[in-house]
Amino acid sequence: MLTITEPERQLPVIAEVDVVVCGGGPGGFSAAIASARRGAKTLLIERYGFLGGLATAGLVVPILAHTAHESETPIVEGILRELTERMHAIGGAPAWEQTLPQWGIRFDAEALKIVLDEMVQEAGVQVMLHTTITDVIRNNHHIQAVIIETKSGRQAVTGKVFIDATGDADVAYRSGAPITHGRDFDGRGEAMGSFFHLAGFEPLDEERAQELRQQIEHEMEDGRFHFYNAGFLSTNSHHTDHTAANMTRFGGDADLAADLTQAEFSVRRDVWDLVRYLRASVKGFEDCYVQQTSPQVGPRESRQIVGPYALTGDDVHDGAKHEDAIARGSWWIDIHCPLGHAYPVHLCTVECPKGADCDYWSSHHESMRSRNELYPPSGDWYDIPYRSLLSVSVPNLLAAGRCISATHEGMAGSRVMGTCIAIGQAAGTAAALAVQKGCHPTEIDVQVLRQMLREDGQLV
């Protein structure tokens, strides 16, 4: 490949802080709030003009796994409960108690944006939006600085502890720390996907909605659409004047701009195929329109850091408990076909109807699981161990959110937002504790961390 030499240059250090939180999604905003509230000088860096990660940039609007599996018992509270109550106060989410019997917390992404703006500022977090982390400077084993790019150019930020909440483990990867990527046998991660909002059609009663859903399923069977489900009438979000659908699927590498580009083209084309069909052939949908597609296609899985412990599918299925538990998860091993196979393929498991048609499935079926092996025990949860937030090689690095140390199957459970927010709160608190004690996150007393999390309303 042709190469070009970038000249060496001196970069201005525009901030020197205790804790640098990289990425402002569910793992990052909660880490930054927790760290600043615990007294650490905290900087939060986010490439977009708003916080929330896929909760806002992906329009992923039900926050899952805040209760135990098949139960109304909460397993995550703390910052999650607080932001839900604040969204409720401005009409953007149900009251906390109302969410407990529900499938996730349905919310309004615009309400989340303003609530997060307020929460980070009240906590005293220094926030840099429109700022992309492009590289990492290491001093022996430690991260000394992250390099950022803004409209002002290339700059550096130093810190004592760095939290990688980029979703894609960009900081760990750039630091040279070991990472894994997708399935262990071929490196492929779960399919990407994108939510979209549909509006401008006449309200349907339950019977008519069911008929229409079946009509779309028949079209999917005939290969008319590339969706993995027919849920275009789903009201995942808090408001009911539009639907919030999660149907699209694209198999590709979420760390490659070329694949991300094709994914964006593909999911938007699929959404518009549906809209054209509905307008032309379904009464009451003549004027339906795409209110919005998500600002970015959503990666479900890309890189994971390698820590002293990797969360596994068995942990999820067994409801495993750990002495160094710092968060709880209850979502199941929900693997979206990494090859992007769509209907009738919902899950990449031993039940995959593509079966022998899929080279990967047929040659690696021993790593797939049957449906009844995918769920945690009813009424129970699995712990997220603190060791899964650490790096085996960089002592001042923590991961938060979906890029923690986990296998393909383990992260298929822990990647949902209720769990990511709980992990983030733990990472931020651990970082502040390390700063206070003058040690690395690898050296803190985890039982002290657990006590601090309980004091801050978290369930551990």
Ligand SMILES: Cc1cc2nc3c(=O)[nH]c(=O)nc-3n(C[C@H](O)[C@H](O)[C@H](O)COP(=O)(O)OP(=O)(O)OC[C@H]3O[C@@H](n4cnc5c(N)ncnc54)[C@H](O)[C@@H]3O)c2cc1C
């Ligand atoms: C299609 C789809 C449907 C899903 N459905 C659900 C669901 O219904 N419920 C649920 O709970 N979860 C769902 N998930 C999973 C969930 O949305 C994610 O796993 C979760 O948002 C991960 O949080 P995170 O903070 O780790 O990463 P992200 O949400 O990806 O946030 C990472 C943040 O870091 C920023 N960032 C990344 N790189 C850089 C960089 N180099 N410099 C600066 N900033 C950077 C990003 O802009 C982003 O704000 C779904 C995911 C997808 C893709």
